[in-house]
Amino acid sequence: MILIVDDIRANILALQKILELHNLQVDSAESGEEALRKILKTNYSLIIMDVQMPGMDGFEVVETLAGSNRTKDIPVIFLSAVNKEKKFISKGYESGGVDYITKPVDPDLLILKVKTFLKLSEQKNELKNIRDLLSKEIEIRKEAQENLEIKVEERTRELSAKNEELELRNHELQQFSWVVSHDLKEPLRKIETFIKIIHERYLMKDEKADDYVNRTIRASQRMSRLISDLLEYSRLSSTVIPEKTDLNEILKEVLTDFDYLIEQKHAIIQQGNLPLVTGVPSQLRQLFQNLVGNSLKFVKPDVSPLIEITSEVIDSKDFDAVPSATGNYCRITVKDNGIGFNEVYLDKIFKIFQSLNDRNSYEGTGIGLAIASKIVEKHNGLITAKSSNGNGASFIIVLPL
Template identity: 30%
Template structure:
């Protein structure tokens, strides 16, 4: 509502009685009249308030009304305030022309016509209120536009995230179906082969040595399926904040020593060598199962991507931290890929190796972070990779 906009009016005259009379004439609800007995006093008020209009007496001691008007027009804060001059001088002095040159919008002669003064003040007050209301509306529109821009950007980000999530889901389902199918196909083929031998009463196919080999093959396929399922369960636990950590004291060097020994069949299958440097015990309080999971994943990756080169594992303590480093001499990881390999379902691109869900490093980083540690990678394309796990003792 325009009537709700408070309008401030400035009247300047060196005679107090003139100020009182003019104030009584133009005062009304919704208007706030400020009086000044000199140009200097008026300037002080102009710096403090925003005025709808100013009524200036021309003839004042010191700085006169024309000079005050010129100063107002040269100042950014006051240059748009409508100025009405009032003078008791005769019309023959041509003050009106000089007043308009100084930037006035009107010129009144004393004695004042009360109705004319009231009418002119009402016009300028209404214009001021309309201008203020319009500015408020424009400001509100600008705020609304900015809010809509922010919402649009959020929607675009959300849409991008949803599209990425859909792509990840599709990729995940494709990877899972492939990874699960591989051990299942092995089990199915083994089962069909045994059924065929049984149907033909081929007892030679079930000698002790052959049965032992069958069990070992079955066990490898079943362990692959269990590992896939456990990875997917761990991701679910991480997302819901339910990844369990059960700390207890143990020797990290001994754990890694046992783990390296257990990898002998995989090392032989990868046609490479693995070495361990763990001269001193490294005692700390961690979740033994989870730390074994992390180191096992790093060694598996080193064998997978190592290009039959040697794998070097080092365990040591340093300044209150336990360190495990796993280095391979394989394809290496580009700077770009180093930024994303710890994300879900990400694997090193540009290699022919596609096995795995791309969850190992993501899960490993979450486990290490849950222990207050960190996992880092140093690598260059064609120059292998070193993964370093740091755990607070």
């Protein structure tokens, strides 16, 4: 069966008519989110995907499908009437599409391509069935040779099935996170927009109403940040291949993102030379964003923030390890002169939804340090902090090189 994904119903009907004239079974979805829900329930041989849609666009949907073994091999043909530039076509192929067709569509060319990719899909399935038959034949012969091998094979199959089931559940959870994140944020944006309109048109002269409106807007903005942080936290469960990463480049990007806030608060950043590590660049960037962001957020009144970021190579995975030029670990310290905290609460600060400060004074969701802790844990490292009330804080990270 072929799935057509397009937010314009007329486009779907036109394509559906072309395909059905050639006796091809067709299903349809009018958004990226609906398409993901259908793909979880139905096995499709081919997807024809519109690029430009509200919510999740075609590229985002295909990138999400590529994240699961169950859906990554479904061929996707992109259709676009707007994005005809080379960069969009390249992005289509990079995201996992097998072809990129611009509108208006030539029906004969479309049918030719559809039938070609369907044939390739059938051949792929035939090869898979042959491979499965050969695997079964090998298993039968092994079973005839030795009982021990039977038990090993049975156990292997059980673990493989459980692994596939876990992967499917993880994929479903990721789809759920994407859909829920979008569905929750949309009404929040509307609440904020309409509250601002009501405020500007009807309540500008009412001081009490003005206060209530500002509180409502802050609450919706905090909820939006909370949804984003929760989604970021859930993404850390997915498996990503690590690579050689220059932490100096990572920190440079983070400081560039914060340049306006640094200038606004007259912050001073003192940075030492950081090492190369094997890790996931996006996660390490998130780690430094959260730590530097905290140092810029929790500052003393009328005191310019001073943030020192230093590193040294150490001989073992220990916070108090001895510096060693030939060591296999690095110790990174992010130190500031902010409000600090009581070390009695050290275990609490790295747990999700835990915040030691008044949210009216310091905006936050209580997830930032929990994300930092989880990132360090996924990199087989350690994280802790040293502080006292009013005397700044030092976050210490130990990572393998």
